[in-house]
Amino acid sequence: MAQVTVRPMSADDANRVLAIYQAGLDGSNASFETTAPTWTAFDAARLPQHRFVAVDGDGAVLGWVAVSPTSTRPVYAGVVEHSVYTDPAARGQGVAGLLLDALITSTEAAGIWTIQSVVFGENTASLRLHQRAGFRVIGVRERVGRHHGRWRDVILLERRSPTI
Incomplete structure (x- = not known):
């Protein structure tokens, strides 16, 4: 992948981060959420x-x-x-894999031993990505929530650090 780098997120990235988030939500297989939060809410909910x-x-x-x-x-x-x-225009180019690699390096350096994720079963690209990054399926949470008027299952994934 030519000239793609990973760096820490900053508040200057807010508009693009939230636009990419909304594009994922608009695809209907990324999250139970339907609208990206404000930057203030996003910032408050995530470890800096x-x-x-x-x-x-x-x-x-x-x-x-x-x-x-x-x-x-x-x-x-x-x-x-x-x-x-x-970003939808960058899918399939290894961007998410680079991001997961950076996250795994960062969390392990901080002593975090487990990274979890929940993925809709229909999101097969995300499931493959996570399996390549060392995540394993823990189980299926059936009919855990309603999304666009229908009950949805999610697959619980985790990656346990082999070094912590």
Whole structure:
């Protein structure tokens, strides 16, 4: 992939990050959410030290990855849930894989031992991406929520660090 780099996300990336997020939500297989949050809400819900964007040679944001804590209980301090989104025009070019690699490096350096994700079963590209990155299927949560008027299942995935 020519000239795509990954760097920490900043507030200057807010408009592109939220636009990419909304594009993913508009596809109907990315999340139960239907509208991207405000930057203030996005920022408050995600750990600042584990947010990255992939940019092209011109500095345009092509995708992002970020994590949220799964619990406030101290015993779960090493467990996070992540989201990864790619601009529709950049899908299939390895952007999400680069972002997951950066996230895994960052979280392991910080002592995080488990990264979780939930993915709709219809999102086969995301499932393949996660399996390539070392995630495994933990189980299926059946009819866990309604999305666009119908019940949806999600697949729970996790990656356990082999070094922590």
